[in-house]
Amino acid sequence: MAQLDHTHDPKLESWVASANGHADFPIQNLPLGVFSPRGGGPRGGVAIGDRILDLPAALAAGLFTGEAARAAEAASGAALNAFLALGAGPRQALRRRLSEILAQGSPDQGKADGCLQAASDCTLHLPARIGDYTDFYVGIHHATNVGKQFRPDNPLLPNYKHVPIGYHGRASSIRPSGVPVRRPRGQTKPPDASEPGFRPSQRLDYELELGVWIGPGNELGEPIGIAEAPGHIGGYCLLNDWSARDIQAWEYQPLGPFLAKNFASTISAWIVTPEALAPFRIPQPSRPEGDPAPLPYLTDEADRNEGGLDLELEVLILTPAMREKRLPPHCVALSNARHMYWTVAQMVTHHTCNGCNLQPGDLLGTGTISGPDQESCGSILETTLGGKNPIVLASGEERRFLEDGDEVILRARSRKEGFAPIGFGECRATILPSL
């Protein structure tokens, strides 16, 4: 696991004034991404306050040497796969050097200032070419809640507490925050219909997930042991795994969700590094009395001690009427990554235990992270009990499922006494009407 060092010092301030006290991107965060400045092509950058440090420009200005320069070079192109492949050493060297460059009183301020872009003038892209996307199901409250609706007699299946359940998702339809999502059409069979029909989904939902970027991969046939798994994790993002529940209910047996999910997934555009999250590691949440112990291949003391993550996760909705009335987005769920039943290291190790190869830039989703109560449900299906109990928004509007024009916003915040809070930046998208 990543060590704490001076880059985590909560007293550290940046000469980029907007960074100090910034909700997402203070100097203690330093996430990486790919952006285009106005009139320019895509390139690697680092978020700092409301600015983006242009990495190829900073390299050209001679701000990096040695291992940090190697990392900055790998993070300068239109996709960060090469940077992710480098792993922890170069990534940490880059973080230390970025912290120096951007710190209050840095002798490099003059050179670096010319490499900053206003984030509001830039377009954010996917930070990497996603080879394969896998979605897990480690939110046990979500699995139980949804299980009750799809299988009332049998909510949590017998394998759940033994297997970090996962399945393959669609990589091609993942888009960065801000790209609208078109309501999908598909086959559905309402409970009262004798035959299925083809129509726009009537039960469109969000899913509050954490995304995990794979750093160095493994060769086909060579599993990643649980102790080595953290070395293969390149960073984190927010993930909204949009779901059409009516399509899902009709199609998902026996091979799992397909068109109910693959029309779009939205991620936050910045890769938040394991180092930035190091202060917020917690022990893996203890399993309820009577739950089976994980099998030995999923068991590791370090993972048990610090495999969890204390990260507040929030879902907000902004409707067209709210936008018109200038109301702020309405929080419909507040959850926390600590509600994961399996750790990210366990996800990585399980994924590769059969020899399956992960590659730099692959994306893992945790699955929906719901908390134990109705206010912490990560999908509207859970919050409204399948549409039965509508959410009432600040505008007075009701929502059983998402409507056209609704914007869904995910946020993540880490807070811990003695450390600067950091965030992930937003993961947001608006629903367009069906074709």
Place this chain on the structure above:
Amino acid sequence: MAQLDHTHDPKLESWVASANGHADFPIQNLPLGVFSPRGGGPRGGVAIGDRILDLPAALAAGLFTGEAARAAEAASGAALNAFLALGAGPRQALRRRLSEILAQGSPDQGKADGCLQAASDCTLHLPARIGDYTDFYVGIHHATNVGKQFRPDNPLLPNYKHVPIGYHGRASSIRPSGVPVRRPRGQTKPPDASEPGFRPSQRLDYELELGVWIGPGNELGEPIGIAEAPGHIGGYCLLNDWSARDIQAWEYQPLGPFLAKNFASTISAWIVTPEALAPFRIPQPSRPEGDPAPLPYLTDEADRNEGGLDLELEVLILTPAMREKRLPPHCVALSNARHMYWTVAQMVTHHTCNGCNLQPGDLLGTGTISGPDQESCGSILETTLGGKNPIVLASGEERRFLEDGDEVILRARSRKEGFAPIGFGECRATILPSL
């Protein structure tokens, strides 16, 4: 659908003598792939008899002009994605020109002869970078046979005859014919065990499938109508979707197969074009009396008339003992692509009906194509009834599931009176013992 022209003339012969009467690669086939000659790097090529035409060399020799040159250029690199993106027009122009160049009496023989490599001296690679891999389930006999074993009361679920069921697979672990496959380890829970364990799979299986290469893709949010679907199909291959049945039985609910499948898939290395297969199109097999008609979005007259494919599909096994005794591979199943319940065009249209985007070089699998009887089952799970009735091989050995050292070979052959038979080349791999 592709038209018949002089390139399909069964009397056409090539000056490449081994092509004439070749089981797979006569001049009527002309499949494309990526190969490395001895000591050289990967590049595009065309299989002709026991030779490979080096496309960049043929381009440099001035053998192509116009649209055929554009296609040959796109097919010259280390991956054919750019060629697949071009679609039917350039692909057909290239086919016509290749047929001219390689035909008996061609004035280009002198130039082209220098561009041939002996296939036995070359290494074959994956023909494209596979972005996403989707596996369908269109073999209705397979779905019924397997359904009986996993769900005795409920073999074919109510959605099967309405929905071309599919799910996402793993792209990173797809390998070309010849690359060995390591027996996976994983969680299994034998029927008599109270708790799951972690061990090498004891029920390792093959799956006989057809692979479909996506040609031009579609934009996210823009479905491909059924009439347009054939224009998005770039070619075909054989696909062995290796499956660990004991891992599958324990993990697959509720989200579908995951580690039971993603440790390896093997494909034949040559892209057999829709043009090469044009003579072997047949009407979509008629649905049994009483089956529902497909919904309108999956209905098209041309697809009904020629959406099927008459293609013999064969599974052979070669064990170490057979290799020692110099016995030939033993045929354990003979099936046919005509047993698909849904057409490839229906697969493409269904996949995109929610707006999901396909990209050039994506791979679709049909799912296991079993015929109606015990001799035409495309998986050993079906042939042996879940291991109960072993296969007896020519060597006298029995197989309930695959053993270490076994080699599985898939073959495809199209035959029709008045046309030259063509094949796909082999799709073969040997099982290595578990780590």
